[in-house]
Amino acid sequence: MYQTNMYEGMLAETITMPGANGDVINAYFARPLGAGPFPGMVLIHHMPGWDEWYREATRKFAHHGYATISPNLYFRAGHGTPEDVAAKVRAAGGIPDDQAVGDAEGAMKFLRSLPILNGKVGIFGTCSGGRHATLSASRVKGFDALVDCWGGGVVMAQADLTPNRPVAPIEYTKDLSCPILGLFGEEDKSPTPEQVALHEAELKKHNKVYEFHMYPKAGHGFFYYDRAAYRQEQAIDGWKKTFAFLEKHLL
Amino acid sequence: MxxxxxxxxxxxxxxxxxxxxxxxxxxxxxxxxxxxxxxxxxxxxxxxxxxxxxxxxxxSAESARALVNTILAVLAQAELGGYIELKAER
Incomplete structure (x- = not known):
């Protein structure tokens, strides 16, 4: 816990890293100054893109003592404002799951290559990033904690499967290799509370370590202070639970 | 989506x-x-x-439906007035 007489400093900058298929993509990387060792965090951005909120979140995790990287999952769609690039990706039906998992794995390996790492890496994502984070921690070994914030499409109907999203992430639950914290809103339409309950039942069935919280009077994206979806009380509690969970599993 | x-x-x-x-x-x-x-x-x-x-x-979904209907109504009126050129005539 930060005290006012403590020294604090961080380095935050855009870097490049190898992602899926060895493609070099850009990423935003923020870490506390000093030799560490620090736990690592991979942040997977949401459908609206690799935007300012994710830069701020990356610095927030660094402020809490994590070497944190947020890869640009939309790098291959070209460059422009985050909204314009995200609109292009949306028109294409999103990015392929395999590519997102490959980029998350690349980010995790980048952190593991650093001499300042304490040997532990977590993954956090919101919205489609929560879904991608869940997929990544299930399909790739090397993550020690997963935070899924309202990841829609973890439970999918057969009709919703596409070439980009060929398998519902819930199908990989048995392979999840780390504890999961899930934060959800009761009024969310994706995931609905029913879908969250199905996900929870699957985790229970496979004896996974999980902690799910369903917030009343909150919908999709209740952390986003720049949107109408923001719910102050629930967001404060959600961040508190996030850092308590990570402290437990990554320190 | x-x-x-x-x-x-x-x-x-x-x-x-x-x-x-x-x-x-x-x-x-x-x-x-x-x-x-x-x-x-x-x-x-x-x-x-x-x-x-x-x-x-x-x-909003309601606005989008109203817009679609308005576009179709304007096009129908334009067609009735003979204002819509066929591609070949351009």
Whole structure:
């Protein structure tokens, strides 16, 4: 816990890293100054893109003592404002799951290559990033904690499967290799509370370590202070639970 | 996310002025500017000119339906008046 007489400093900058298929993509990387060792965090951005909120979140995790990287999952769609690039990706039906998992794995390996790492890496994502984070921690070994914030499409109907999203992430639950914290809103339409309950039942069935919280009077994206979806009380509690969970599993 | 793409021809005014519009991407998804969880979003784009060649609108479902009906009504009136040129006549 930060005290006012403590020294604090961080380095935050855009870097490049190898992602899926060895493609070099850009990423935003923020870490506390000093030799560490620090736990690592991979942040997977949401459908609206690799935007300012994710830069701020990356610095927030660094402020809490994590070497944190947020890869640009939309790098291959070209460059422009985050909204314009995200609109292009949306028109294409999103990015392929395999590519997102490959980029998350690349980010995790980048952190593991650093001499300042304490040997532990977590993954956090919101919205489609929560879904991608869940997929990544299930399909790739090397993550020690997963935070899924309202990841829609973890439970999918057969009709919703596409070439980009060929398998519902819930199908990989048995392979999840780390504890999961899930934060959800009761009024969310994706995931609905029913879908969250199905996900929870699957985790229970496979004896996974999980902690799910369903917030009343909150919908999709209740952390986003720049949107109408923001719910102050629930967001404060959600961040508190996030850092308590990570402290437990990554320190 | 529900999304469909349609090829269209026309022009749109973006942040850098007018550009040739070649496609419209229609989705029902989270909006950026509108205060709603979901909206009917239309992006008029020219992919060849990069992600920035885009004119975006976000509408409530009710507004989108009203817009569609209005467009069809205006086109019907224009057709009745003989104003709509056939492609071959241009």
């Amino acid at each position: 529900i999304v469909k793409q349609v090829a269209v021809e026309g022009s749109g005014k973006g942040t850098s002025g007018w550009f040739e519009v070649r496609g419209a991407n229609v989705s029902y998804d989270h909006p950026y500017g509108m205060s709603a969880e979901h909206a009917l979003n239309i992006d008029f784009v020219n992919e060849a000119q990069g992600p920035g060649a885009r004119v975006a609108v976000e509408l």
